[in-house]
Amino acid sequence: MDFGFTDDQRDIQRTARDLLAERATPARVREHAEARTVDQALWRELSELGWPGIAVSEEYGGQGLGQIELSILCEELGRSLAPVPFLPSALAATVIEQSGVQAQCERWLPGLASGETVGALGSLSGDGVAELVIGGADAQVLVLVDEDGTGLAIAAEDADVTPLQAIDPTRSAARVSVPDGAGESLGDVCVGLGRSLISVSSELVGVCERALEMTVAYVKDRKQFGVPVGAYQAVSHRCAQMLLDTEKARSTANFAAWTADADPERLAEAAAMAKASASDAGREVTAGAIQMHGGIGFTWEADVHWLYKRAQLDAALLGGAKRHRAQLSAILADKVAASATA
Amino acid sequence: MDLTFSEQETAFRDELRGWLAENKPGPAPTEGDDDTHYAYRRDWQRKLYDAGWAAPAWPAEYGGRGASLTESAIYFEELGRARVPMAANVLGLLLGGPTLMVWGTDEQKERYLSPILSGEEIWCQGFSEPDAGSDLASLKTRAVKDGDEWVVTGQKVWTSGAQYSKWCMLVARSDSDVAKHKGLTYFLMDMEQDAVQVRPLRQITGEAEFNELFIEEARIPDANVVGGVGNGWKVALTTLMNERAGLGFALQIRLRQLLDDLIAKAIERGTYDENADSLAELHVRCESIRLLAWKGLTDVERYGQPGPEGSLVKWLWSDTNQRLTQLAVDIVGPDALTSGESWSYELLRARGNTIEGGTTEVLKNIVAERVLGLPRLKVAV
Numbered sequence: 150m151d152f153g154f155t156d157d158q159r160d161i162q163r164t165a166r167d168l169l170a171e172r173a174t175p176a177r178v179r180e181h182a183e184a185r186t187v188d189q190a191l192w193r194e195l196s197e198l199g200w201p202g203i204a205v206s207e208e209y210g211g212q213g214l215g216q217i218e219l220s221i222l223c224e225e226l227g228r229s230l231a232p233v234p235f236l237p238s239a240l241a242a243t244v245i246e247q248s249g250v251q252a253q254c255e256r257w258l259p260g261l262a263s264g265e266t267v268g269a270l271g272s273l274s275g276d277g278v279a280e281l282v283i284g285g286a287d288a289q290v291l292v293l294v295d296e297d298g299t300g301l302a303i304a305a306e307d308a309d310v311t312p313l314q315a316i317d318p319t320r321s322a323a324r325v326s327v328p329d330g331a332g333e334s335l336g337d338v339c340v341g342l343g344r345s346l347i348s349v350s351s352e353l354v355g356v357c358e359r360a361l362e363m364t365v366a367y368v369k370d371r372k373q374f375g376v377p378v379g380a381y382q383a384v385s386h387r388c389a390q391m392l393l394d395t396e397k398a399r400s401t402a403n404f405a406a407w408t409a410d411a412d413p414e415r416l417a418e419a420a421a422m423a424k425a426s427a428s429d430a431g432r433e434v435t436a437g438a439i440q441m442h443g444g445i446g447f448t449w450e451a452d453v454h455w456l457y458k459r460a461q462l463d464a465a466l467l468g469g470a471k472r473h474r475a476q477l478s479a480i481l482a483d484k485v486a487a488s489a490t491a
Numbered sequence: 492m493d494l495t496f497s498e499q500e501t502a503f504r505d506e507l508r509g510w511l512a513e514n515k516p517g518p519a520p521t522e523g524d525d526d527t528h529y530a531y532r533r534d535w536q537r538k539l540y541d542a543g544w545a546a547p548a549w550p551a552e553y554g555g556r557g558a559s560l561t562e563s564a565i566y567f568e569e570l571g572r573a574r575v576p577m578a579a580n581v582l583g584l585l586l587g588g589p590t591l592m593v594w595g596t597d598e599q600k601e602r603y604l605s606p607i608l609s610g611e612e613i614w615c616q617g618f619s620e621p622d623a624g625s626d627l628a629s630l631k632t633r634a635v636k637d638g639d640e641w642v643v644t645g646q647k648v649w650t651s652g653a654q655y656s657k658w659c660m661l662v663a664r665s666d667s668d669v670a671k672h673k674g675l676t677y678f679l680m681d682m683e684q685d686a687v688q689v690r691p692l693r694q695i696t697g698e699a700e701f702n703e704l705f706i707e708e709a710r711i712p713d714a715n716v717v718g719g720v721g722n723g724w725k726v727a728l729t730t731l732m733n734e735r736a737g738l739g740f741a742l743q744i745r746l747r748q749l750l751d752d753l754i755a756k757a758i759e760r761g762t763y764d765e766n767a768d769s770l771a772e773l774h775v776r777c778e779s780i781r782l783l784a785w786k787g788l789t790d791v792e793r794y795g796q797p798g799p800e801g802s803l804v805k806w807l808w809s810d811t812n813q814r815l816t817q818l819a820v821d822i823v824g825p826d827a828l829t830s831g832e833s834w835s836y837e838l839l840r841a842r843g844n845t846i847e848g849g850t851t852e853v854l855k856n857i858v859a860e861r862v863l864g865l866p867r868l869k870v871a872v
Binding site for chain 1: 755758767771786788789803807859
């Protein structure tokens, strides 16, 4: 029983954090957010380092590492809000690799692993339309999943892609519509979808962690009535609550990441727990960050709102907390029924 | 990250599970008074002791098994899973013994440890006072040196098992002229003397798990000082740090069982769908508690000290147990509001969870100050 990362995993985490602290500085993130542009130089650098293919198998040009390693990168990129299409592209690769036939894997994965191809993952709301696909405007391949757990892959040029201005400007977004008969079926995408939920959850954990760090630094520094506001329990207890929410989300995200490779039978349950927990935490913790920053937190100039906006998009991505609790409640009912008949 | 047990840990679990299956006691007596119930727990401890399962975490030289932290957690998980009662001398086993192992003299260890383990001598904890709850170091019970004895006068509260106890872990003020944390001494007080009066403290469930102690010039020999005169705060912290270490795992399993019972009940009564969202949220919380408890253990094994998880786990557990028992009122219906029914008992008992062993408010302060490094508000004295 060991909840810690291995030495190799800690190395990945440290290297990623150091690199992003240097490259994805708040000023750089702001510049791209305000211009709504991808940081192409950073994306190239990350691609050269092999990040986009970290969990893609070696036969398709990736590094063949597991969900834990992918989750570590997602968390670090969430912390930094780096304006690169890493998460959408990784989600698309995950679903294609888990569900696609060999020809589909051969067609898309090498490009996604090298970063030359950018992908995105969206949910179809019926009639072949995905209303809000994060990263959709930059993607060359779109993976779209249905409510019933089936999916399709489609090249961007074969779909109708209408760019949207989502509230999170650190990544592009688009409305995607699939013409009748276009795209290739990926069949049952449940495993890829479960893993995708974990990646999104890990990114949310990183967002929460950063929001809490910024808040703690601010309330230690900001004085009112002659003392740092962080000394008031109304403030410090909210910060404690933000930590609890973050750690709760982290515990379920890490558990799910471990489960994906080590105990796949529990993947659906663990992924639903992780996403329910992280979606709630993302909203609560980043809202707390704005509130604890007071007036400054409501200004465009302070950086906390970027975190809030990212959290809102991620919390909704592939379904919010309520949907995943509904999923979980169905699994729980089945378990009770099974143990009753056993 | 590897969330599976090692071969040795699995063997430990299987041995214990097998033993519990063969030896666990029948259901607790529903007839009879507190004494009957206590006798039932004392018999159970004797059975554990005879089989070498009373305190596996204790080193072998003191009659334990030298179990690792993980094995110790497994021990409490398995006891919880088997739904067995708590050993009668739980405070001696979890708090008193380990405190003596750190601070006791060789003579004290020789004299006290063995009867703790066998349950022959029961221990209780005399820390809190009517005016010293969260601010424990402000306690007023006085200890005055008289020859080679100490004369102790004061009042203690929330002392569970006092009526059955031979020894009390007592913290008293031995010096009023120094800073409040510095004037305290930790004693082992013989409860079998007229100067110590025990009065049951009736709680909102109607029963009396706890007592008040009225101490009027009780006598304690100098040999019963633990850890040196004036060092009581440090010794008391050792006791308090042991308080949550193991027990958390038993509580966590108990919560899980209550939730499984509640889910089954909701399905049975046809109200599962309308409560599905709340039940799923409780499931997520239960799993988080389990995961955070195990993570805390990993940190202790790796870094030698607990991370912030201890306070977070207790906070999350107590809050979750209250939500669960409150939801049970909606799901179970009138039984949960009828005196004497188990769900109504759980509902009322849960109110104590966010107070006992550190209030949620104090836990939030601990998290804010020691984990997040926020400044402490200076209160005018």
